[in-house]
Every structure is written in C-alpha cells, then in structure tokens.
Amino acid sequence: MSLLPRLADKAGLIGSVVSAAACVNCFPALASLGAAIGLGVLSPYEGLFIRILLPAFAAIALFANALGWLSHRQWRRAALGVLGPLLVLVAVWVMRASGHRTGWLLYPGLLLMVAVSVRDLLAPAPSASCRTASDAMDAH
Numbered sequence: 001m002s003l004l005p006r007l008a009d010k011a012g013l014i015g016s017v018v019s020a021a022a023c024v025n026c027f028p029a030l031a032s033l034g035a036a037i038g039l040g041v042l043s044p045y046e047g048l049f050i051r052i053l054l055p056a057f058a059a060i061a062l063f064a065n066a067l068g069w070l071s072h073r074q075w076r077r078a079a080l081g082v083l084g085p086l087l088v089l090v091a092v093w094v095m096r097a098s099g100h101r102t103g104w105l106l107y108p109g110l111l112l113m114v115a116v117s118v119r120d121l122l123a124p125a126p127s128a129s130c131r132t133a134s135d136a137m138d139a140h
Contacts, residue, residue, distance in 0.1 A: 005067040009081070009120065012061025013113045016088055019054035020106060028103075050092065058088040061113060068120075081120075084112035 021034035034040065042049065065081035087109025091102040 005064045006120070008060055008064035009068065010117060012057045012059075012064055012085065013117045015057030016054060016061060016085070016113060017110055019049045019057055020088075020110060030107075051096070055089055055092045058085040058092070058109075061085040062089070065116075080112065081116045084109045084116060087112065 017030075018039065021030040021037070021039050034042075062082060062085035065078060065085065068081060069075070069078035087105050091105035091109060094100065094105065095102045
C-alpha cells in the first residue's frame, strides 16, 4: 500500500476514535477512555464531533481503504478495511436520523478499524504489480 492511503487510514482511525471518545453522552463506553486522555474539556463541542468530525474521519478511512484496494487488489482485505468505517458511518447516520444510541454499531466499527490498522502495520499488503510479477515467475 502506498504511503498516502496508509497515512490517511491511520488519520481516519485516530480521528474517529478521538471523535467518538469526545462524545460522552452518545457513546458512554468510550467516555472513560476520553476522560483518561483528557477529552472531557471537549464536551461543549460534542455536537461538532458527532455531526461533522466523526463522519469526516470515518469517510477518510473509507476512502483510504478503497485506495488501498486499488494498489493491492485483495478483496477480502479491502472488505474488512471498508466494513469498519461503514459501520461507523451507519451508526452516525442512524443516530442522527432516529436519535437512538448506536453503540452496537459504532463500537464494532471502531474495533474493526483498529484491528485492520494494526494488521496493516504488522503485515502490509503487497502491491498488485508485485504479486503479478511473482506469480508469473512461479508459473515458469
């Protein structure tokens, strides 16, 4: 994966987790994390975090994973990378549309984003051109 999608993916992940942790009323399970790292001072801006920043960072992560798929062409890896940000975006949309808490969507989405990012750090996907060249050499 090239550098830009990797950086965008990590920025989207960190931004999504911090934005969700700053929304104490919406996602109480993340309230303790937010309080532990000092995000309690951001509670007056909770609306900004939930309406704008959380979906923006999730969209950045979604876009970065889609770009990553273009370079490595591994659909299973891309599907896992896209599923987390999609769950976060759906959680925000459902919460905005209905007013109900959507931690049951948000928490798995954030967890999946973290897991995929850690996996990508530990075992980056080879580019599609590298795999094609090695597959051609193995065939001969």
